[in-house]
Amino acid sequence: MLPLANMPFMEHVVRALVDNGIDEIVAVVGYQKERVMDYFEDGVKFGARITYVFQEERLGTAHALRRAQEHIDDQFLVVNGDNILDSRAVGDLLSADGDYVILGALREHAGDYGVLVVDGDVVKQIHEKPGRACAGIVNTGAYKMMPDIFEEIPRTPISERGGYDITQTLCQMMERGVKIRTVVTKAIWGDAAFAWDLLAANSIAAGLMKSEIHGEIEDGVVIRGQVSLGEGSLIRSGSYIIGPVLIGEGCDIGPNVTILPSTTIGDSVRVGSFTEIRNSILMRGSRIGSMSVISDSVIGEDCCLGDMCLIEAGSSLAEVEGEFYRAEFGAVMGDSVVAGSRVLMMPCSVVGSSAKIGSGVTIRGSVERGSRVV
Numbered sequence: 001m002l003p004l005a006n007m008p009f010m011e012h013v014v015r016a017l018v019d020n021g022i023d024e025i026v027a028v029v030g031y032q033k034e035r036v037m038d039y040f041e042d043g044v045k046f047g048a049r050i051t052y053v054f055q056e057e058r059l060g061t062a063h064a065l066r067r068a069q070e071h072i073d074d075q076f077l078v079v080n081g082d083n084i085l086d087s088r089a090v091g092d093l094l095s096a097d098g099d100y101v102i103l104g105a106l107r108e109h110a111g112d113y114g115v116l117v118v119d120g121d122v123v124k125q126i127h128e129k130p131g132r133a134c135a136g137i138v139n140t141g142a143y144k145m146m147p148d149i150f151e152e153i154p155r156t157p158i159s160e161r162g163g164y165d166i167t168q169t170l171c172q173m174m175e176r177g178v179k180i181r182t183v184v185t186k187a188i189w190g191d192a193a194f195a196w197d198l199l200a201a202n203s204i205a206a207g208l209m210k211s212e213i214h215g216e217i218e219d220g221v222v223i224r225g226q227v228s229l230g231e232g233s234l235i236r237s238g239s240y241i242i243g244p245v246l247i248g249e250g251c252d253i254g255p256n257v258t259i260l261p262s263t264t265i266g267d268s269v270r271v272g273s274f275t276e277i278r279n280s281i282l283m284r285g286s287r288i289g290s291m292s293v294i295s296d297s298v299i300g301e302d303c304c305l306g307d308m309c310l311i312e313a314g315s316s317l318a319e320v321e322g323e324f325y326r327a328e329f330g331a332v333m334g335d336s337v338v339a340g341s342r343v344l345m346m347p348c349s350v351v352g353s354s355a356k357i358g359s360g361v362t363i364r365g366s367v368e369r370g371s372r373v374v
């Protein structure tokens with residue numbers, strides 16, 4: 001449900017399916033399922049009938065798929081709800097020949113995905129997240145399948161990660177001689193494992209959106225490229241906005257604010273004068289003071305940053321739940337973070353929800369949720 005281009009991740013997926021004429025969707029939901037169900041309801045307003053099935057415990061992708069079994073009696077597609085794929089990628093999968101097709105994509109850094117070993121367009125093996133640096137065809141997690149997969153899933157052994165992986169199920173079928181093909185798409189596909197991956201996905205999604213101006217733009221505002229402005233939003237004089245930029249409803253931006261690609265601003269956001277924002281996501285209800293610079297960052301809902309805050313982008317190690325990952329971004333922030341004025345956040349800062357940061361503080365590394373930094 002995290003927003004990309006001001007639309008929940010999953011809505012991009014649903015739209016890509018509906019654009020291809022798919023009008024029946026089974027959504028496997030678990031964590032915070034009410035948020036998904038309240039938003040999509042029966043799916044009719046999105047152009048498809050959505051049925052929900054529940055996975056109480058996250059026991060892997062094969063286990064998740066099995067929840068949908070009773071609703072499937074014909075060839076079907078499987079897509080991840082947290083990947084961004086444009087409708088051409090779904091089209092590539094639909095038009096590919098074969099009972100079983102894996103949508104592949106070429107990646108220079110394939111090691112963090114399932115890597116496909118192929119002979120022509122036939123998949124011979126899937127190496128699940130080999131880790132090592134390698135280029136190759138990765139499994140996008142989008143598949144065309146037949147209902148007999150449900151006979152194989154119960155024979156899937158538990159993985160080292162402690163779950164039942166659909167990639168393992170498919171490998172077993174290959175060993176039994178079932179032909180599984182791949183179609184390598186050149187269309188847009190991306191996934192988001194970490195909060196900072198949202199930035200790349202957002203920039204893809206923002207580039208796909210059309211410009212629509214519903215709000216008010218004062219005289220003396222420069223707008224170039226694809227820029228959307230929701231109802232009741234105001235861009236004050238002297239502001240400079242270079243798309244792709246999406247601004248939601250009821251926002252108050254400026255005066256003299258600079259917003260650079262690829263930035264998405266949710267509903268009811270306030271950005272104070274002389275502030276610059278680039279390549280960032282600001283979620284609904286957040287407030288940014290004057291003369292601040294926010295770069296390559298994800299700011300959660302209802303955050304409040306004071307004047308002259310600086311979030312610097314760069315490459316560093318980001319800490320998530322005690323593990324360190326090499327990354328390149330400014331800061332990622334949970335919801336309801338409050339920061340005073342003159343706060344400096346060093347590259348790859350990770351700030352937990354409801355943290356309170358005093359004025360003049362420099363943040364390095366991670367701040368636990370709910371903590372107070374002075």
Ligand SMILES: CC(=O)N[C@H]1[C@@H](OP(=O)(O)OP(=O)(O)OC[C@H]2O[C@@H](n3ccc(=O)[nH]c3=O)[C@H](O)[C@@H]2O)O[C@H](CO)[C@@H](O)[C@@H]1O
Pocket residue numbers: 028055057058059060061063064080081082083112113114115128129138139140141163165166167168191
């Ligand atoms: C084992 C497996 O499938 N691996 C694939 C999966 O890895 P990856 O490790 O990324 O798979 P995730 O854990 O992200 O799960 C994929 C999708 O299934 C959902 N989910 C997952 C587990 C679960 O118990 N319930 C559930 O609903 C997730 O919310 C997500 O939407 O996607 C990658 C593409 O992004 C592929 O390159 C990997 O080959």
